[in-house]
Amino acid sequence: xxxxxxxTLARCxxxxxxxxxxxxxxxxxxxxxxPINYNETKARDAVMKVKYRMAKGDLELKYDEQFGYLPALLxxxxxxxxxxxxxxxxxSLQLRYISPxxxxxxxxxxxxxxxxxxxxxxxxLSTVDPRLGAVFYAVExxxxxxxxxxxxxxxxxxxxxxxxxxxxxxxxxxxxxxxDGTPNLRxxxxxxxxxxxxxxxxxGWYVTGTHGDQKHMGNAFLRGTxxxxxxxxxxxxxxxxLADRFPTAAWMSPHSDLIAxxxxxxxxxxxxxxTRANFDGRRALYEEKIINKMLKEPNRPRSESIxxxxxxAADRVLRYMLFSGEAALTGRLRGTSGFEDEFPKQGPRxxxxxxxxxxxxxxxxxxxxxxxxIYTESFDALPAPVAERIYRGLYDVLTGKDQSEEFAHLSxxxxxxxxxxxxxxxxxxxxxxxxxxxxxxxxxxxxS
Numbered sequence: 001x002x003x004x005x006x007x008t009l010a011r012c013x014x015x016x017x018x019x020x021x022x023x024x025x026x027x028x029x030x031x032x033x034x035p036i037n038y039n040e041t042k043a044r045d046a047v048m049k050v051k052y053r054m055a056k057g058d059l060e061l062k063y064d065e066q067f068g069y070l071p072a073l074l075x076x077x078x079x080x081x082x083x084x085x086x087x088x089x090x091x092s093l094q095l096r097y098i099s100p101x102x103x104x105x106x107x108x109x110x111x112x113x114x115x116x117x118x119x120x121x122x123x124x125l126s127t128v129d130p131r132l133g134a135v136f137y138a139v140e141x142x143x144x145x146x147x148x149x150x151x152x153x154x155x156x157x158x159x160x161x162x163x164x165x166x167x168x169x170x171x172x173x174x175x176x177x178x179x180d181g182t183p184n185l186r187x188x189x190x191x192x193x194x195x196x197x198x199x200x201x202x203x204g205w206y207v208t209g210t211h212g213d214q215k216h217m218g219n220a221f222l223r224g225t226x227x228x229x230x231x232x233x234x235x236x237x238x239x240x241x242l243a244d245r246f247p248t249a250a251w252m253s254p255h256s257d258l259i260a261x262x263x264x265x266x267x268x269x270x271x272x273x274x275t276r277a278n279f280d281g282r283r284a285l286y287e288e289k290i291i292n293k294m295l296k297e298p299n300r301p302r303s304e305s306i307x308x309x310x311x312x313a314a315d316r317v318l319r320y321m322l323f324s325g326e327a328a329l330t331g332r333l334r335g336t337s338g339f340e341d342e343f344p345k346q347g348p349r350x351x352x353x354x355x356x357x358x359x360x361x362x363x364x365x366x367x368x369x370x371x372x373x374i375y376t377e378s379f380d381a382l383p384a385p386v387a388e389r390i391y392r393g394l395y396d397v398l399t400g401k402d403q404s405e406e407f408a409h410l411s412x413x414x415x416x417x418x419x420x421x422x423x424x425x426x427x428x429x430x431x432x433x434x435x436x437x438x439x440x441x442x443x444x445x446x447x448s
Contacts, residue, residue: 031167035286036132036279038168043135043150045127046112050076051148061146067252068141069123070116079109082339085264086256089177089204094120099181101246103206108264111376113170118250126170130381133168133275163191167279169272172265174203176229179221187228193269194365195325202261206245209258210238212331240336255337262333262365263343270373273320274382277313281383284309314389322397323369324406333361347372350424354417369410370418374426391430
């Protein structure tokens with residue numbers, strides 16, 4: 001009788017946890033609890049590596065009189081200056097310093113983000129840890145010695161919400177800003193990623209670059225009419241200089257590059273999908289172990305509900321990483337900072353010189369629409385059952401077996417090119433990938 005009760009309870013738990021994993025994608029995940037233990041787990045990210053080098057005496061961050069530790073940290077974290085984007089909307093914890101005359105500068109690399117505000121004694125750092133997702137730090141701008149402190153509760157109020165799929169993550173928002181940078185929340189906001197139409201992007205951001213007759217919300221403010229969405233866009237399109245809007249010489253770069261913004265939006269959301277899949281997969285494995293222990297059947301066959309949780313986590317990553325639903329471009333985009341040339345040089349290339357970081361920028365962002373985030377430690381840290389399903393789904397799409405509508409944007413030529421690039425550049429692919437694939441020559445080094 002007792003065993004029957006335990007079996008019934010275990011089945012109920014399995015059904016309940018499956019429902020949570022499948023249907024409540026953006027609900028808050030209890031990541032402070034096992035198996036994630038977010039606040040108790042020591043991060044192993046790029047910032048912690050910098051702190052370790054500093055503690056050993058291998059790295060000294062030099063203080064700059066104008067920018068504090070910003071130049072030194074960009075160098076130590078290998079974050080390109082060309083990635084600078086500028087947000088003038090008051091949408092961060094440092095909102096009292098931020099205005100159209102004093103925008104917040106953001107810089108990024110593949111798994112690290114740096115925020116700097118002129119006049120503040122705090123710099124913001126955030127990373128994507130392979131097992132924790134986004135981790136947040138504050139850098140005290142003390143000329144004598146920098147202090148890098150991990151932050152949790154303050155940052156997670158916004159960075160672990162529906163905007164980030166319920167896990168610690170990053171989000172790019174587009175708002176309707178008043179002339180002082182205050183967002184008119186009555187008008188609503190947009191969460192921006194590569195699916196967002198251009199006309200809904202960059203409200204509250206400065207944008208430098210050319211985009212033809214395509215419209216966006218950047219560089220503009222509300223007119224002050226009764227219409228909560230009446231942006232004055234007369235001087236906001238195809239802007240290549242911001243010198244008439246704020247003293248650009250007081251920033252490390254005068255740019256807020258259009259192409260950098262496009263990449264940032266894709267990357268932030270891609271990392272959120274990977275983190276959510278990581279947490280969902282680990283939680284499913286953890287709960288499966290508990291159920292099997294309750295039943296005293298450690299080798300019990302995996303239930304269909306647990307399998308479906310892995311399927312759902314993998315499917316979401318697969319669709320996003322292959323740019324399903326990407327908003328189409330109708331004209332050529334060009335930036336101003338050199339990011340368009342610098343970014344593609346950072347990734348590996350196949351024997352034909354092709355890279356997942358190559359741009360298209362005419363009809364879509366990337367020439368070969370498969371996310372370069374596949375090369376990150378976070379992607380490689382996905383739980384095995386989730387990773388296996390992603391790789392199988394990816395292989396089926398690229399070899400043409402999966403012809404479903406959500407991947408119809410991928411031509412046979414694009415699928416073949418992505419397949420060949422991954423075979424040449426991605427370590428750890430399943431053995432079956434090489435069985436029927438075109439022979440690929442050795443990998444060319446990054447930047448060649």
